[in-house]
Amino acid sequence: MGVTTTQNKVVKVLAFVFILLMALVALFPFYWMLVTAVKPVGEIFAFPPKLWPGEFHWENFGLALERANFFTYFKNSVIVTFFSTLITVCINLLAGFAFSKYNFKGKEFMFLIVLSTLMIPMQVIMIPVFIIASRIGIRNTLLGVIIPPCAEAFGLFMSRQFMNDIPNELLEAARIDGATEFQIFSRIVVPNVRPLISVLVIFTVMWRWNDLQWPLIMLSSDKYFTVQLGLSNLNGAQYVNWNDIMSASLISIIPVLIIFLIFQRDFVEGMAASGIKG
Amino acid sequence: MEEKKVPFWQNRKIVPYLYVAPNMILFLCFMIIPLFMSFYYSLVKWNGLGDPKFIGLDNYIYIFKDKVFLQSLGNTFLYAFATVPILMMLAIFFAVLLNSKIPFRGFIRSAIYMPAVVSTVVVGTVFTWIFHDQLGLINYILNIFGRESIKWATDTRFAMLMVVLTTFWQRTGYNMVIYLAGLQSISHEVMEAATIDGANSWQKFRYVTMPLLRNTHVFVMVTALIHAFRNFDLIYTMTKGGPLNATKTIVMYVYEQAFNKNYYGRASAAGVVLFVMMMVFTIIRFRAQKEN
Numbered sequence: 001m002g003v004t005t006t007q008n009k010v011v012k013v014l015a016f017v018f019i020l021l022m023a024l025v026a027l028f029p030f031y032w033m034l035v036t037a038v039k040p041v042g043e044i045f046a047f048p049p050k051l052w053p054g055e056f057h058w059e060n061f062g063l064a065l066e067r068a069n070f071f072t073y074f075k076n077s078v079i080v081t082f083f084s085t086l087i088t089v090c091i092n093l094l095a096g097f098a099f100s101k102y103n104f105k106g107k108e109f110m111f112l113i114v115l116s117t118l119m120i121p122m123q124v125i126m127i128p129v130f131i132i133a134s135r136i137g138i139r140n141t142l143l144g145v146i147i148p149p150c151a152e153a154f155g156l157f158m159s160r161q162f163m164n165d166i167p168n169e170l171l172e173a174a175r176i177d178g179a180t181e182f183q184i185f186s187r188i189v190v191p192n193v194r195p196l197i198s199v200l201v202i203f204t205v206m207w208r209w210n211d212l213q214w215p216l217i218m219l220s221s222d223k224y225f226t227v228q229l230g231l232s233n234l235n236g237a238q239y240v241n242w243n244d245i246m247s248a249s250l251i252s253i254i255p256v257l258i259i260f261l262i263f264q265r266d267f268v269e270g271m272a273a274s275g276i277k278g
Numbered sequence: 279m280e281e282k283k284v285p286f287w288q289n290r291k292i293v294p295y296l297y298v299a300p301n302m303i304l305f306l307c308f309m310i311i312p313l314f315m316s317f318y319y320s321l322v323k324w325n326g327l328g329d330p331k332f333i334g335l336d337n338y339i340y341i342f343k344d345k346v347f348l349q350s351l352g353n354t355f356l357y358a359f360a361t362v363p364i365l366m367m368l369a370i371f372f373a374v375l376l377n378s379k380i381p382f383r384g385f386i387r388s389a390i391y392m393p394a395v396v397s398t399v400v401v402g403t404v405f406t407w408i409f410h411d412q413l414g415l416i417n418y419i420l421n422i423f424g425r426e427s428i429k430w431a432t433d434t435r436f437a438m439l440m441v442v443l444t445t446f447w448q449r450t451g452y453n454m455v456i457y458l459a460g461l462q463s464i465s466h467e468v469m470e471a472a473t474i475d476g477a478n479s480w481q482k483f484r485y486v487t488m489p490l491l492r493n494t495h496v497f498v499m500v501t502a503l504i505h506a507f508r509n510f511d512l513i514y515t516m517t518k519g520g521p522l523n524a525t526k527t528i529v530m531y532v533y534e535q536a537f538n539k540n541y542y543g544r545a546s547a548a549g550v551v552l553f554v555m556m557m558v559f560t561i562i563r564f565r566a567q568k569e570n
Contacts, residue, residue, distance in 0.1 A: 023389035095301035102294035119560040121508045124549040128312035151308040210397035212511040228399040249400045
């Protein structure tokens, strides 16, 4: 018995040391981004690489933004993310409410159709969407990046599930009190689904801010590029300025890191609840 | 009778249609119709200009004879099978450790999850730098251990390995969180009963935890598989499918055929092949969920 307990203890300590090491491995690339961003150019080309920079050039951040047109990219990304999130939350709350609390013809059929698109990868539909966007004149505009991906089943699916938990008596009571149908939605339903809204916001912001492929196929003019598209172009360039690209990368992750740190709990719970989005 | 005449926005037969309309219209325009268009495009020869010409199954015949497509198909499976099992093992290992009371638990959990929050483009960029053939850290470490530097991004033998290793870094935390949720749903009574019966930690893990996580295993596996099959951003950022198609996957092939070469028909046919594979995964997942 005594032997096994000591053995157990040793195993536990080893496991702890190992996982602490893994946490450092997970964090290291962030540190490396920072170090590369502020190193003097000469040290970038030093091999072996210097793990601790000789001088800190914090002004690299500002220079990177100016040199690579990143102010424009950031502005575009903010616009795209903001409006995508707004649209996603609005249309999914409304539709989720209708699918959950009303009876209407074709309800089951419509929901089934939407649900069955959950697993369709965007690469399967991107060519037709690209063509449709060209026809209706939203290709190579921010609107073209914002609108098409709003057709997405996950948000609706989550919303309906969540709305099912609202007691019908609550809605009936409001009706008896003379609330209009829209007031029931705006005054009873919306305030009762705060957690749902935060999950939708977190996921949409993360997805849209981080997305590369929709902007990549929709946009051809530099002035509409999003941050990810700009970064990806810099990384693919013949001559890569590692100071610039690491500075810009680091700045680009600040918004999502802030959201992550604020909503950590919702994040993890929402993640576990959904998983679907991959 | 006056009272029965309500405006349409108060009519409970009409209101739900107004509520679902924006969503359904978007779905119709940017999901349902495009899906059918994709099936149609896969049967035509078209470069985006002029009229599409119907050619039956020729696109499918072409791609299944195309060495690059077959290689992409192989690479997709290679990438999936190289990443998914190891990701699952890492995830479950970390989840079990982080589910017990250890110091700095919150910090470690956040640290391991953090890569999943960052955009794939940034991940790809940082790891392009870390795997840089002349200036990269990885080669520096190899040199310390007396190994030659590896041309990660330009050597066909190593490019896929580079992408796979990067995927481990990026995706372990995400899968770990799903496992943590699964672990937390296992009741304490079951664990206590096993302890009273004299099971040691390993036995508890092997004979209690693992079987009870069966649902979670299937869920994580299918989610990770789907992610692997869809993954475009990482490969596009790191290698663009190169060198010599060594990291080209189906999604890269579809993108390239459509947007670099303007073969919309071939690209759509490859897209339909991808669609069929995803449907198979979906059916497996729903079957597995139904059984429980």
